[in-house]
Amino acid sequence: ALDHLVGFNLSPLLWKKIRQGLSAGRVQSPALRMIVEREEEIERFEPQEYWTIIANARKEQPFGAKLLELAGEKQSQFSITDEASARAAERTLSEAAGGQLSVTRVDKKQRRRNPAPPFTTSTLQQEASRKLGFTTQRTMRIAQQLYEGINVGDGEVGLITYMRTDSVALASEAMSEIRELIQNRYGADNLPDSPRQFKTKAKNAQEAHEAIRPTSAALTPDKARSFLNDEQFKLYELIWKRTVACQMIHATMNTVAVDLAASPGNTFRATGSTLAHPGFIAVYQESVDDRSTEDNDDEDRRLPPLEEGDVVTLLGIDCHQHFTEPPPRFTEASLVKALEEYGIGRPSTYAPIIATLLQRGYVELDRRRFTPTDLGRVVNRFLTQHFRNYVDYEFTSRMEDNLDAVSRGERDWKPLMSEFWRPFKQLLDDKEENVSRQEAVQVRTLGTDPKTGKPITVRMGRFGPVVQIGSKEDTEKPRFAGLRPHQRMDTISLEDALDLFKLPRELGETPEGEAVSTSIGRFGPYVRYGNKYVSLKEGDDPYSITLQRALELVQERKVADANRVIRLFDNSPIQVLRGRYGPYITDGKKNTRVPKDREPENLSQAECEKLLSEAPEKKPRKRSTRRATTQ
Numbered sequence: 001a002l003d004h005l006v007g008f009n010l011s012p013l014l015w016k017k018i019r020q021g022l023s024a025g026r027v028q029s030p031a032l033r034m035i036v037e038r039e040e041e042i043e044r045f046e047p048q049e050y051w052t053i054i055a056n057a058r059k060e061q062p063f064g065a066k067l068l069e070l071a072g073e074k075q076s077q078f079s080i081t082d083e084a085s086a087r088a089a090e091r092t093l094s095e096a097a098g099g100q101l102s103v104t105r106v107d108k109k110q111r112r113r114n115p116a117p118p119f120t121t122s123t124l125q126q127e128a129s130r131k132l133g134f135t136t137q138r139t140m141r142i143a144q145q146l147y148e149g150i151n152v153g154d155g156e157v158g159l160i161t162y163m164r165t166d167s168v169a170l171a172s173e174a175m176s177e178i179r180e181l182i183q184n185r186y187g188a189d190n191l192p193d194s195p196r197q198f199k200t201k202a203k204n205a206q207e208a209h210e211a212i213r214p215t216s217a218a219l220t221p222d223k224a225r226s227f228l229n230d231e232q233f234k235l236y237e238l239i240w241k242r243t244v245a246c247q248m249i250h251a252t253m254n255t256v257a258v259d260l261a262a263s264p265g266n267t268f269r270a271t272g273s274t275l276a277h278p279g280f281i282a283v284y285q286e287s288v289d290d291r292s293t294e295d296n297d298d299e300d301r302r303l304p305p306l307e308e309g310d311v312v313t314l315l316g317i318d319c320h321q322h323f324t325e326p327p328p329r330f331t332e333a334s335l336v337k338a339l340e341e342y343g344i345g346r347p348s349t350y351a352p353i354i355a356t357l358l359q360r361g362y363v364e365l366d367r368r369r370f371t372p373t374d375l376g377r378v379v380n381r382f383l384t385q386h387f388r389n390y391v392d393y394e395f396t397s398r399m400e401d402n403l404d405a406v407s408r409g410e411r412d413w414k415p416l417m418s419e420f421w422r423p424f425k426q427l428l429d430d431k432e433e434n435v436s437r438q439e440a441v442q443v444r445t446l447g448t449d450p451k452t453g454k455p456i457t458v459r460m461g462r463f464g465p466v467v468q469i470g471s472k473e474d475t476e477k478p479r480f481a482g483l484r485p486h487q488r489m490d491t492i493s494l495e496d497a498l499d500l501f502k503l504p505r506e507l508g509e510t511p512e513g514e515a516v517s518t519s520i521g522r523f524g525p526y527v528r529y530g531n532k533y534v535s536l537k538e539g540d541d542p543y544s545i546t547l548q549r550a551l552e553l554v555q556e557r558k559v560a561d562a563n564r565v566i567r568l569f570d571n572s573p574i575q576v577l578r579g580r581y582g583p584y585i586t587d588g589k590k591n592t593r594v595p596k597d598r599e600p601e602n603l604s605q606a607e608c609e610k611l612l613s614e615a616p617e618k619k620p621r622k623r624s625t626r627r628a629t630t631q
Contacts, residue, residue, distance in 0.1 A: 003027075005421060006390065009428055014379065016432070017440035019462055022379060023360055026399065027345035028353050029383050029391040032362050034338060035330055036372045036380040045326035050078050051086035052320045053093070055268045057101055057260065059312040060304040065101070065260050065268035067093070072265035086319040094317055097262035103310040104267070105259040111273075112250045115280040117168040117198035118211035118243050121347035122340045124163065127242070129333035130287040132234050133368070136332050136351035142235045143212070152227045158215055159224065160239055164348040165209040168198040170243075174210070178217045178247045190279060192249050213243040245284035252277040258306050262314075272303035329369035343397035374465040374489045378442050386431050390424065447494035456497055458489050463522055465489045467497040482520055499543070504528070507547040516550050518542040529554045569605040576600045576608065590615050 006026045014022040053067040067075050070089055080086050119127070121140075128139040143163035149156030170178075175195040182191050198211075214236070221237040228236060255273045262268070275281070306312070330338070336350050345353065357363045362376030372380070383391045399420075405411040443459040446467070454470040461480070465488075470478035481500035483492060504519035507527075514530035525536040527550045534557040536542060540549065566583060567576035574587045576594065583600040584593050585608045592615035594600045598607075 005417075005424070009424075010383075010387065010390075013428060013432055014382070017435060017437050018378060018382065018460060019441075021360070022375075023356065024379070024383060025353075025356075026390070026396060027339075027349055028356055029380075030342075030344050030393055030396050031335065031339060031353055032357055032372070032376055032380050033384060033391050033393075034335065035357070035363055035370045036377055038327060038330055039372050042326040042329065047323040047325070048078065049081055050322050050324070051080040051083070052322060053080070053086065053089055054318045054320065055093070055097075055101060055260065055262075056315040056318060057268075057270070057312045058315055059306065059310065062315065063270055063272075063303055065258070065270035067267075068259065068269040069265060069267040083319070083321065086321075090317050090319050093262050093266055094314075096266050097314045097317075099314050101260035101262055101268065101312050101314050103258060103306050103308055103312065104261045105257075106306055106308055107257045109255050110276065111253040111255050113253060113279075113281075114250050115196070115246045115248060115284070116242065116286040118170060118213055118246050119239060120166050120168060120200070120211060121164050122166075122336055122350070124212055124239070125336050125347065125350060126333040127287060128235060128238060129331060129336075129368075131238060134231075134235070135354070136336065137355050138231070139235065140348075140351045142231050145232060146236055146239075150224075150227055150232070152219070152224070159219065159236060161211070161213050161215060162209045163212050165212060166200055166347065167209055168200050168211045170195075170213060170246075171210055174213060174217070175247060178244055181217045182244065182248055186248070186282065190248050190282070192247070196247055198246070211243075212239055214240050217244060241284040242286075245280040248280035248283060249277075251275065251279040251281045256303055256306075258303060260312065270303055272301040274302055329371060331369055335370065342393045343400050344393060345396075345400070374483070375460060377490070378440075378460045381442060382440055386435060387427065442489070444489065446492070446497050449498070456494060458483070458492055458497065460489070467492070467500050469501065503542055505542065507545070507550050510551060510554060516547060516554065518545055518550060527553050532557070566600045567603060569608070572605055574605060574608050574612070576603055585611055587612055590618060 003026050007023065010024040010029075011022060014024055055065045055067070057063055057065060067089070069075060070079070070093070073079070080089060116123075124143065125136045125139050128134040129136065132139075134142070140163065143160065146159045147161070147163050149158050151157075152159075172195075179191060179195060217240070219240075221233065221240050224236055225233055252275075253273050254276045256271070258270045260268045260270065328334075332354060335354070336347070339345055339350060340347065357370075357376070358365065360375075361373055362379060363370045363372050380391075389395050402411060402416055406413045406416060438459075441460040443457050446456045446458060448454070449456050449469050452469065454474065456467060456469050458465065458467050460466075461482075463482070465483045466480045467483065468478050468480055470476065472478060479501065481497075481503065483489070483500070487496065504517045507516045507518060509515055510529055515528075517528050518536070519526065519528070520542055521533075523535070525540065525542040526533045527536065527545070529550075534553050536545065536553070540553075564578050565575060566578060569575075572587075574585065576583060576585055582593065584591050585603070586592075590612050592611050594603065595611075
């Protein structure tokens with residue numbers, strides 16, 4: 001009910017103030033805010049230069065060591081920030097080393113890595129995104145199929161437990177079966193002395209169900225393969241491996257850190273690690289969202305046997321320039337993780353929330369990472385400026401706590417709803433009355449048109465961001481131009497805005513004497529020839545397309561149109577055409593299919609008229625209405 005109060009009251013306000021078809025929600029809007037704020041953080045980011053100095057050494061095999069100490073001063077990331085300093089340090093170290101390095105310290109350790117717990121809804125969505133490239137919606141759809149049942153020869157059987165859960169607990173009988181499988185399949189040395197027990201770390205976890213696991217560990221992925229389609233098999237294999245691995249012994253890593261001195265106070269450090277015993281890693285290893293290159297390099301890097309007092313050959317010293325990088329854009333996996341960490345929403349709602357953000361045009365996925373659109377920025381800015389408390393991360397998290405308290409019977413729902421609704425309704429009424437549409441669409445003045453002296457502004461229009469010359473108060477109608485794909489409302493300049501009004505461009509004529517021009521319309525860029533249109537293809541730009549290229553597109557369209565016509569009749573609007581679903585007859589008002597027992601080329605005008613008269617009248621198009629999303 002609370003989600004309905006937010007969605008069904010806030011969304012209509014967006015329709016009035018910005019444009020139709022928009023939505024806001026208690027969980028959806030904070031998720032949008034996260035994506036927009038991350039993008040703004042990236043835009044503000046200023047890269048910093050830094051240099052690393054690597055000694056290339058050899059003893060039995062080549063290996064690298066990173067500068068740890070220079071002239072007695074311990075080195076940090078930004079100790080060396082320019083090439084001159086790096087080259088000076090390189091010369092100093094080379095001269096001090098004299099072609100060799102001395103081992104001054106060897107530190108060997110064993111490190112244990114424990115398996116990840118079995119899947120919850122959230123971690124399944126994250127891992128399926130990282131490992132399989134599945135969207136959250138796709139993951140939940142396939143998981144639903146595996147849960148509801150697959151025919152494995154003896155009728156339909158549910159292959160996994162319920163997939164909407166926050167629990168990481170496994171039933172005792174399931175753990176017994178998994179432990180038996182581990183002993184038989186991977187050996188007793190991969191089985192811990194007792195079953196592993198996990199506790200959820202998620203805020204507001206609802207643990208009415210088990211973790212997501214196979215209903216029978218004995219049904220290995222290999223056995224299930226023939227009963228599953230490709231995507232079902234991939235997800236089942238992921239769940240099976242994660243579940244089995246969580247009950248296996250830890251992985252054991254041997255790590256070593258070796259300090260090598262060029263001279264007193266000038267030291268390099270080489271690190272390496274090897275897998276001593278794989279344990280659970282033999283079955284499954286959890287992925288991460290954004291691992292650094294250095295992390296990957298250290299994962300399994302072997303060093304030669306080294307002891308204190310050894311002398312190794314110095315092959316050379318290299319300087320490497322680096323720049324700090326901005327925080328990464330959210331993937332579906334990292335967005336789900338962030339929402340869960342803040343305690344916003346429920347894992348079962350994440351898939352539809354992400355789908356809504358994409359469907360509304362608030363965000364786009366570029367190489368599986370979210371970028372906000374101008375529309376998403378406008379909506380987010382409106383909500384954060386005027387309804388900040390209701391898109392605040394802490395507010396949404398606290399509301400989840402209160403709703404959980406209601407579900408546990410610890411709070412009465414009526415006072416909670418009243419506490420929320422009264423100030424929310426007052427704020428809604430105030431904003432509807434006092435926020436103008438011009439303020440809501442965030443009009444930005446760019447300057448003055450040098451030809452007319454009229455103001456040039458950019459704002460969110462009905463079909464997207466537009467630049468406008470003039471205003472509605474002028475005697476002449478204002479002129480409009482849509483922004484190009486790479487342009488943004490916040491950053492477009494006056495010069496770039498003026499360039500948009502160079503359309504339509506007159507290109508010339510067709511051989512038949514038809515005028516040819518190019519412009520951008522509601523459905524994208526196009527070429528016009530006479531009174532007909534053809535869309536530009538990917539790679540074609542209306543601002544630079546030549547007459548020759550435009551004529552190629554026109555000719556392609558004319559050939560396609562000619563091939564589409566099967567039969568014409570003199571002094572009659574009736575045509576027999578090839579359509580998407582086969583040949584059909586039309587008079588421009590009604591359409592009807594050509595009967596299967598007739599050849600369309602042989603139809604007479606009288607037959608076509610008869611078939612059209614028997615065809616039902618076209619139904620008027622219903623105006624689509626979109627329901628507001630409430631989450």
